[in-house]
Amino acid sequence: MPELPEVEVLVRHLRPLLKNKAIRSVAVRRARVIAPTRLGTFRRWLRGAKFLGVTRRGKYLLFELRAVGSRESFTLLGHLGMTGRMFLAPKKSPLPKHAAVVLELGRERFVYEDTRYFGRLTLDISAAEKLGPEPFSKGFNPPAFAQALSRSRQAIKVKLLDQSLVAGVGNIYASEALFRARISPALPARKLNTEQVRRLHRAIREALAQAIRFGSTVPLRFEGEKRDGLFYFGRDPGAPDYYSERLLVYDRKDQPCVRCKSPIKRIVQSARSTFFCPRCQPSRG
DNA sequence: CACCATGTTCCTTG
DNA sequence: CCAAGGAACATGGT
Numbered sequence: 001m002p003e004l005p006e007v008e009v010l011v012r013h014l015r016p017l018l019k020n021k022a023i024r025s026v027a028v029r030r031a032r033v034i035a036p037t038r039l040g041t042f043r044r045w046l047r048g049a050k051f052l053g054v055t056r057r058g059k060y061l062l063f064e065l066r067a068v069g070s071r072e073s074f075t076l077l078g079h080l081g082m083t084g085r086m087f088l089a090p091k092k093s094p095l096p097k098h099a100a101v102v103l104e105l106g107r108e109r110f111v112y113e114d115t116r117y118f119g120r121l122t123l124d125i126s127a128a129e130k131l132g133p134e135p136f137s138k139g140f141n142p143p144a145f146a147q148a149l150s151r152s153r154q155a156i157k158v159k160l161l162d163q164s165l166v167a168g169v170g171n172i173y174a175s176e177a178l179f180r181a182r183i184s185p186a187l188p189a190r191k192l193n194t195e196q197v198r199r200l201h202r203a204i205r206e207a208l209a210q211a212i213r214f215g216s217t218v219p220l221r222f223e224g225e226k227r228d229g230l231f232y233f234g235r236d237p238g239a240p241d242y243y244s245e246r247l248l249v250y251d252r253k254d255q256p257c258v259r260c261k262s263p264i265k266r267i268v269q270s271a272r273s274t275f276f277c278p279r280c281q282p283s284r285g
Numbered sequence: 286c287a288c289c290a291t292g293t294t295c296c297t298t299g
Numbered sequence: 300c301c302a303a304g305g306a307a308c309a310t311g312g313t
Contacts, residue, residue: 002291032308059292082291083310098310116309118292127293154303163293170291250291270304273289288313295307 002059002080004135004168005211010086011056013222017088018051018063021105030100030117037123045074045123046103058167060128061086077125081118087111087223111223131167135204140166146197149189156192156200157185158270169204172250175275176207179249184283185267185274214246249275 026046028034034042049065052073056062061078078086088108095102096113101121103110112121120127132148133139148165149156159165160174169177178185180203183196192200248258253266257277267274 006291079292081293081308114309115311116290116292118308120293152302158303161292172291271306272292290310290312293308296305298304299302 002082002084003170003173003211004056004059005173005208005215007056007059007061007080007168008212009215009220010080010222011054011061012216013220014061014086014088015054018054018105018110020050020052021108021110022050022068023047023065023103023110024106025104027102027104028100029102030098030114032117033100033112033114033120034122035120035124042123046076049074057128057134058131058163059170060131062125062128074123075125077120077122077128078112079120079127081114081116081120083116084112084114084119085222086113089223130164132162132164133166135166135168135208140201142194142198142201145201146192146194149192149197152189154189155186155269156183156189157274159189160204161270161272166204168208171272172247173204173207173211175250176248177203178281179276180207182280184281185269185276186283211246249277251275 023046026043028039028042031039045067046065048068050068052064052066054061054063059079063076063078064073065076066073080086087110088105089111091104091107091109093109095111098115098117099111099113100117100119101112112119133144145166149159152159157174157178160169160177161171175185177200181196181199183192183200249264252264252275254263256262257264257280260277260279262277262279264275265278267276
């Protein structure tokens with residue numbers, strides 16, 4: 001369930017639930033997800049520590065914690081990879097098959113589960129320090145964006161996945177932003193003109209903001225077992241299905257473009273699917 | 286069996 | 300040193 005909007009919605013959900021809760025015990029069921037932190041180190045730092053807050057940077061979750069009797073706080077870094085989930089569940093509730101880390105909080109437990117184990121929950125925060133600007137920050141502006149694009153011959157769609165360019169855009173919202181900006185995903189990054197850079201800058205913000213708004217509005221079930229193609233969160237049974245109105249091009253191969261009715265095309269770039277409308281997003285023009 | 290999947294990192298090549 | 304491409308990681312759905 002990754003990409004910035006999903007992480008943002010999750011962080012807003014977890015923040016009040018975790019605030020001031022202390023970790024009574026730590027269970028690491030899959031050591032790879034805490035790497036490169038060692039098991040002993042991980043347990044020593046977390047056991048007894050209290051959650052002060054939760055924030056987001058790109059697709060990362062930053063848990064601020066403080067050890068008992070200490071005035072210094074430290075950061076636990078989370079990432080959901082492709083299939084990660086983080087949620088609170090009642091104490092002794094059945095653990096999912098791929099529960100990777102479980103933190104006992106008293107009446108409740110914090111569960112990080114991840115089917116493919118591509119995600120992380122670690123004390124090594126170096127990955128988050130290499131990220132580019134947050135999409136809603138002043139640091140992400142058209143001139144700086146243009147400058148960053150100007151040195152790359154890569155297709156703009158591929159370049160958007162580079163987290164040092166702008167943090168948080170993933171495979172879904174890269175296609176969505178390019179559709180909104182009416183720019184071909186195959187256009188080399190350095191070929192975008194000033195107007196296109198402006199449109200793309202705006203489209204990225206709009207695609208992400210709209211998704212956050214959507215995720216904040218719809219009832220979500222964070223501990224869900226199954227993905228539902230909606231937010232990749234679980235959803236309450238019977239909740240209305242807004243999926244058809246949510247994503248404009250992603251996963252819509254052969255379906256009519258919402259703007260011009262031409263069939264949406266799927267291409268592969270750097271071994272990943274890209275969806276676009278060949279008429280609204282022409283290679284030239 | 287084949288192909289697909291929301292991500293990042295490491296290794297190689299130019 | 301840098302940019303770019305591809306494999307690897309691990310599991311499940313269709």
